[in-house]
Amino acid sequence: AGAGAIGVVMSPSSPRHVTLAQAREVVDAARAVDPGVVTVLVTAELAVADAVREALAAGVDAVQLHGARYGRADLASVAAAGLVPWRAVSLADDPTPVVGAHGEDVLLLDAPVPGSGETWDLTLLGEHRPEGRWLLAGGLTPANVADAVRAVRPWGVDVSSGVESSRGVKDDGLVRAFVEAALAA
Numbered sequence: 001a002g003a004g005a006i007g008v009v010m011s012p013s014s015p016r017h018v019t020l021a022q023a024r025e026v027v028d029a030a031r032a033v034d035p036g037v038v039t040v041l042v043t044a045e046l047a048v049a050d051a052v053r054e055a056l057a058a059g060v061d062a063v064q065l066h067g068a069r070y071g072r073a074d075l076a077s078v079a080a081a082g083l084v085p086w087r088a089v090s091l092a093d094d095p096t097p098v099v100g101a102h103g104e105d106v107l108l109l110d111a112p113v114p115g116s117g118e119t120w121d122l123t124l125l126g127e128h129r130p131e132g133r134w135l136l137a138g139g140l141t142p143a144n145v146a147d148a149v150r151a152v153r154p155w156g157v158d159v160s161s162g163v164e165s166s167r168g169v170k171d172d173g174l175v176r177a178f179v180e181a182a183l184a185a
């Protein structure tokens, strides 16, 4: 649909959790369509050593670690394995977010519960809107993504629930509508 990156969720309690074989299949399929697409292993639960092992086996480019449980040492472990570290937090975890503050290449600002489809109050960012490579996430949909982009001007956006027909099932039309709205904003 024109997205610059795709994620495979490896977080056992998520309805989107995939096996290694499924992750490889998704990554290979995405690259067949767009060899330049960035592929990301997404987790809020795996120990970093497990996330790195699965990421290398799946052949992804980056690892997106969600939540305050992951710190600088975890992001360093990702980088040491030759993978690109992405840090994902809510403002409750990090009220004054700065890209790279924990060694991440990309910072993602999300609602408190990742993958919940819940929005959060973007005005809370106030004067602490990050600069550089940061992604906005949390309850984005084809209907609200343009307003959100115009409000806080992120480097990019990320979505999961808002492009699904039912929980855990992506909808091709919604994905296309989301990317179109985001790129036009």
Ligand SMILES: O=C(O)c1ccccc1N[C@@H]1O[C@H](COP(=O)(O)O)[C@@H](O)[C@H]1O
Pocket (backbone or CB within 6 Å): 007, 009, 011, 014, 015, 016, 042, 043, 044, 066, 088, 108, 110, 111, 113, 114, 115, 116, 117, 118, 137, 138, 139, 140, 158, 159, 160, 161, 162
């Ligand atoms: O989608 C999940 O189930 C998930 C599980 C564990 C960590 C992250 C997860 N998703 C990420 O959550 C945000 C926002 O999702 P939503 O659009 O609000 O549903 C996004 O970064 C997803 O990659």
